[in-house]
Amino acid sequence: MAELDISHKKAAPGVEQSRAVATSPSTPQSLYAKHEKLYPKLAKGTFRNIKWAAVIILLGIYYITPWIRWDRGPDQPAQAVLVDFENARFYFFFIEIWPQEVYYITGLLILAALGLFLVTSLFGRVWCGQACPQTIWTDLFISVERFFEGDRNARIKLDKAPMSAKKLFKKTGKHVTWLIIAALTGGAWILYFHDAPTIARDFFTGHAPATSYIFAAIMTFTTYTLAGHMREQVCTYMCPWPRIQAAMIDEKALNVTYRYDRGEPRGPHKKGATWEGRGDCIDCRQCVAVCPVGIDIRDGLQLECIGCALCIDACDEIMTKIDRPKGLIAYDTDENVQRRIRGEKTSYNLIRPRTVIYALLFAAVGGIMLYSLLTRSVLDMNVLRDRQPNYVQLSDGSIRNGYTVKVLNKATKAGEFTLVVDTLEDPVITIAGQSGADNLLRVPADETMDFRIYVAAKDVSALDQKTDYRFILTNVATGAAAEARAIFISGGPK
Amino acid sequence: MAKKESQKDPQEIETTGHEWDGIEELNTPMPRWWLWMFYGCILWAIIYAILMPSIPFLNSYFKGTLGYSDRAAVLEDVEAMHADRAVYASKLSGANLEDIQADPELFRYAMAAGKSAFGDNCATCHGSGAQGFKGYPNLNDDIWIWGGTFEDIRETLTVGIRAAHDDSRFGLMQAYGTDELLTKDQISDAAHFVLSLSGRDDDAIASLRGSEIFRDNCASCHGDTGIGDKMQGAPNLTDEDWLYGDTLEDVYQSIYGGRQGVMPNWNERLSPETITALAVYVHALGGGQASAPAEPGTPNDP
Numbered sequence: 204m205a206e207l208d209i210s211h212k213k214a215a216p217g218v219e220q221s222r223a224v225a226t227s228p229s230t231p232q233s234l235y236a237k238h239e240k241l242y243p244k245l246a247k248g249t250f251r252n253i254k255w256a257a258v259i260i261l262l263g264i265y266y267i268t269p270w271i272r273w274d275r276g277p278d279q280p281a282q283a284v285l286v287d288f289e290n291a292r293f294y295f296f297f298i299e300i301w302p303q304e305v306y307y308i309t310g311l312l313i314l315a316a317l318g319l320f321l322v323t324s325l326f327g328r329v330w331c332g333q334a335c336p337q338t339i340w341t342d343l344f345i346s347v348e349r350f351f352e353g354d355r356n357a358r359i360k361l362d363k364a365p366m367s368a369k370k371l372f373k374k375t376g377k378h379v380t381w382l383i384i385a386a387l388t389g390g391a392w393i394l395y396f397h398d399a400p401t402i403a404r405d406f407f408t409g410h411a412p413a414t415s416y417i418f419a420a421i422m423t424f425t426t427y428t429l430a431g432h433m434r435e436q437v438c439t440y441m442c443p444w445p446r447i448q449a450a451m452i453d454e455k456a457l458n459v460t461y462r463y464d465r466g467e468p469r470g471p472h473k474k475g476a477t478w479e480g481r482g483d484c485i486d487c488r489q490c491v492a493v494c495p496v497g498i499d500i501r502d503g504l505q506l507e508c509i510g511c512a513l514c515i516d517a518c519d520e521i522m523t524k525i526d527r528p529k530g531l532i533a534y535d536t537d538e539n540v541q542r543r544i545r546g547e548k549t550s551y552n553l554i555r556p557r558t559v560i561y562a563l564l565f566a567a568v569g570g571i572m573l574y575s576l577l578t579r580s581v582l583d584m585n586v587l588r589d590r591q592p593n594y595v596q597l598s599d600g601s602i603r604n605g606y607t608v609k610v611l612n613k614a615t616k617a618g619e620f621t622l623v624v625d626t627l628e629d630p631v632i633t634i635a636g637q638s639g640a641d642n643l644l645r646v647p648a649d650e651t652m653d654f655r656i657y658v659a660a661k662d663v664s665a666l667d668q669k670t671d672y673r674f675i676l677t678n679v680a681t682g683a684a685a686e687a688r689a690i691f692i693s694g695g696p697k
Numbered sequence: 698m699a700k701k702e703s704q705k706d707p708q709e710i711e712t713t714g715h716e717w718d719g720i721e722e723l724n725t726p727m728p729r730w731w732l733w734m735f736y737g738c739i740l741w742a743i744i745y746a747i748l749m750p751s752i753p754f755l756n757s758y759f760k761g762t763l764g765y766s767d768r769a770a771v772l773e774d775v776e777a778m779h780a781d782r783a784v785y786a787s788k789l790s791g792a793n794l795e796d797i798q799a800d801p802e803l804f805r806y807a808m809a810a811g812k813s814a815f816g817d818n819c820a821t822c823h824g825s826g827a828q829g830f831k832g833y834p835n836l837n838d839d840i841w842i843w844g845g846t847f848e849d850i851r852e853t854l855t856v857g858i859r860a861a862h863d864d865s866r867f868g869l870m871q872a873y874g875t876d877e878l879l880t881k882d883q884i885s886d887a888a889h890f891v892l893s894l895s896g897r898d899d900d901a902i903a904s905l906r907g908s909e910i911f912r913d914n915c916a917s918c919h920g921d922t923g924i925g926d927k928m929q930g931a932p933n934l935t936d937e938d939w940l941y942g943d944t945l946e947d948v949y950q951s952i953y954g955g956r957q958g959v960m961p962n963w964n965e966r967l968s969p970e971t972i973t974a975l976a977v978y979v980h981a982l983g984g985g986q987a988s989a990p991a992e993p994g995t996p997n998d999p
Binding site for chain 1: 726727728729730731732798804808824825826827828829835837838839840933936937938981982983984
C-alpha cells in the first residue's frame with residue numbers, strides 16, 4: 204500500500220489528519236504476510252465507556268467467583284463454583300452435577316450457541332467486541348501499554364526511537380506488568396478446580412499438584428502471548444467465529460456501519476467551505492486510528508471487524524468538532540443505507556423470523572434445562588439381576604433371586620435406606636455382608652454404592668415363571684424414594 | 698460490503714489468476730507467525746525425539762535421553778497397586794468374618810478379590826455365577842454338605858474334599874453295587890426309601906423294604922432320619938436339593954456306584970488372603986450361615 208504523505212494536511216480546521224493506514228487487508232507480494240503492529244488510539248465516548256464497564260465487570264467476575272463460599276454441609280466442598288475433577292463433580296451454587304449428567308453441560312453449550320446466534324443476528328458481533336475474553340484481556344493489555352508508553356503517536360515514536368534508558372524502562376515496565384496480569388490470570392484459573400483458599404496456600408508453599416503449576420504456567424503463557432502480542436491476529440486467523448458470523452448477519456442486522464450514503468464523496472474540508480455536493484467524511488482517518496483490528500470501517504463490514512464500535516466514538520467526536528451531525532459511523536443496517544440512497548424511509552426491525560426462532564429455541568432449551576434441574580432427583584437406583592444362576596432353590600423349597608443394586612445418593616447427607624419390593628407375598632430380603640436383622644442400606648453423602656441383594660419367596664406356585672415387580676428404596680430420614688423395575692424368576696432353566 | 702471493492706484499485710486485490718464461472722480465488726497471504734509456529738512444531742518434534750523413546754531399530758529402539766519407558770511406568774503402577782493391596786491382604790489373612798464385615802472397606806475389597814479369584818479358579822466347575830452343575834454344588838443356596846459357615850467354607854477351600862491334603866475332608870459313599878455289598882433289588886428298594894424322605898416316591902411297599910436296608914447301611918452316616926451329617930459330609934436326603942439328580946435312576950446310580958466328588962485343596966495354589974477373600978465371597982453368595990458361637994476345633998489359621 205502506498206504510504207500517504209499527509210504529514211501536514213488537515214482534514215478540517217482543528218482536526219489533525221491521522222497517519223493511520225488500514226493494515227488489513229494489505230497488498231501481499233509474498234506468500235507470507237508480515238505482522239503489521241497496531242497502535243490503537245484511545246477513543247472517548249459511549250462505546251468506550253461500555254467497554255471499560257465490560258472490562259471491569261467481567262474481570263471482576265473472573266477473579267472473584269472462585270472465592271465465593273457456598274455451604275453444602277460437612278465434608279462437602281464449600282465453593283460456589285467448582286469443577287472437581289478428582290471426585291468427578293461440578294458445583295455451581297445450588298447445582299451439583301455428576302458425570303452421568305454431563306448433558307447439562309451440553310445444554311449449557313447449546314444455550315451459549317443459541318444466545319450467540321440471537322445476539323449476533325440482532326446487534327452483530329457484540330460478543331466479540333465487548334465480552335470475549337480475548338477482547339477483554341487485549342483491552343486490559345493495551346491500557347497497560349498506553350500507561351507506560353503513551354497513546355498512539357507516542358508509541359509509534361517510541362518504537363522508532365533508538366534504544367535508551369527511558370525506552371528500556373518503559374518497555375520493561377510494560378512487559379513486567381503484562382506478566383503479572385498473565386500470572387494472576389493463570390493463578391485464578393486453577394482456583395476453579397480446587398478449593399480456592401487451600402490451593403492458593405498450597406500453590407505458594409509448593410504443595411499444590413503438578414497439574415496446578417502446569418496449567419497456571421500454560422494460562423500465564425497464553426494470556427501474555429495472546430493478549431500482549433497476538434491480539435487481533437487471534438480474531439482474524441485463529442477464531443472460527445468470524446466465519447460463522449457471516450451466516451448469522453443479514454442485511455437487517457444492526458452492525459457498526461459507515462453510512463457511505465452520507466459520507467461520500469469524502470475529502471478534507473476547509474472551514475467555511477460549502478458542504479454541498481460532497482460527503483461528511485473529511486478523511487481524517489480517526490476511525491482507522493482507534494481500530495483495534497486495523498481495518499478501515501469505510502470499506503464496509505469485514506471479516507476482521509469485531510464490532511467494538513470504537514470507531515463510532517472516534518467519528519462522533521470529529522463530527523462534533525466540525526459541527527456536523529453525529530452518526531456518520533453508527534449502528535445501522537445494510538438495508539437502511541440502501542433505503543436512504545433510494546430516498547426511502549429507514550426502519551429498524553429487531554423482531555424478524557430469524558430472531559424470533561433463535562429466541563424461542565433459547566427459551567425452550569433454557570426451560571427444559573431449568574425444569575430438569577428443579578425436578579432433579581437426589582436419589583437414584585439401578586437394579587441388575589443375576590443371570591447365572593437365574594434363581595436358586597433353597598432347602599425349604601423357596602426360590603431366591605440375586606440382584607446387584609446400585610444406589611446413587613446425590614444428597615449432601617449420608618443416607619440410610621429401606622428397600623422393599625411390591626407384588627411378591629412375604630418376600631425375604633437380605634443384604635449380603637449384613638446380618639439378617641440389619642436391613643438398612645447405608646450410603647455416604649454424595650456417593651454411589653453397590654449392594655448384593657437377595658429376594659426369596661416362599662410360595663411361588665401362584666407366580667408365573669417370570670414376574671415383573673418393583674424395588675422401592677426410601678430414605679428413612681427424608682422420605683425421598685426411588686423405584687426401579689425388576690424381574691423375579693421362579694422357574695425354568697437355572 | 699458493496700463498497701469495499703469499488704473503492705480499491707483493482708490491482709490491490711491479488712488473486713491467483715484462476716477463475717471459475719466468474720468466481721476468482723483470492724491469494725491472501727498467510728501470516729508469517731503461522732510459519733514460525735510450523736517451524737516451532739518441527740523443533741519440538743526434534744527435541745521430543747531426542748528426549749523420548751522414538752526411533753525403531755531392527756532389534757531395539759532409540760530409548761531417548763530421559764530414559765522414559767511406558768513399560769517401566771506400568772510396572773511401577775503395578776508395584777504401587779500391590780503395595781496398596783498389601784494393606785488389605787495383611788488384614789485379611791486369618792481375619793474372621795465379623796472383623797471383615799465390621800470394616801466395610803475391607804469387606805468390599807474381599808468381595809472384589811474373591812469374585813476375581815472365583816472366576817479364575819472356581820468357575821470352571823461351579824460355574825461363573827457359582828450356580829453349580831450336576832455333581833458340582835450350587836454355592837448360592839443354603840445347602841451345604843460340609844457346612845456353610847465362613848469357617849467351614851474357608852476350611853473346605855484350604856484342605857479340599859477327598860484331596861491330596863493330609864487333613865482333607867473325607868467322606869466315603871461306598872459303591873454298594875459295584876462292590877457287591879447289596880443286590881440290585883436291595884439298592885432299588887433303598888433308592889425308593891431315600892426318595893420317600895422328601896416325598897418324592899410313590900412305591901410305598903418298596904420304600905418300606907428299603908427303610909430296613911437304609912437303617913443297616915446308610916443311617917450311620919446319613920442319620921436315622923436321613924438329615925445327613927456335615928461332619929462326615931453326608932448330604933441331607935430329606936431336602937429339595939439333589940446334587941446328582943432326584944430321579945429314581947439318579948439315586949439308584951448314586952448307591953450302586955458310590956459318589957466320590959473331589960474338591961482340590963487350594964492351600965498350595967492360593968495365598969491364605971485369597972482363600973479368605975474367596976470364603977467371604979462364597980459366604981456372601983446368599984447361602985452363608987452364621988458361625989456357631991465359639992465352636993471348638995474349627996481351625997482359625999488356614
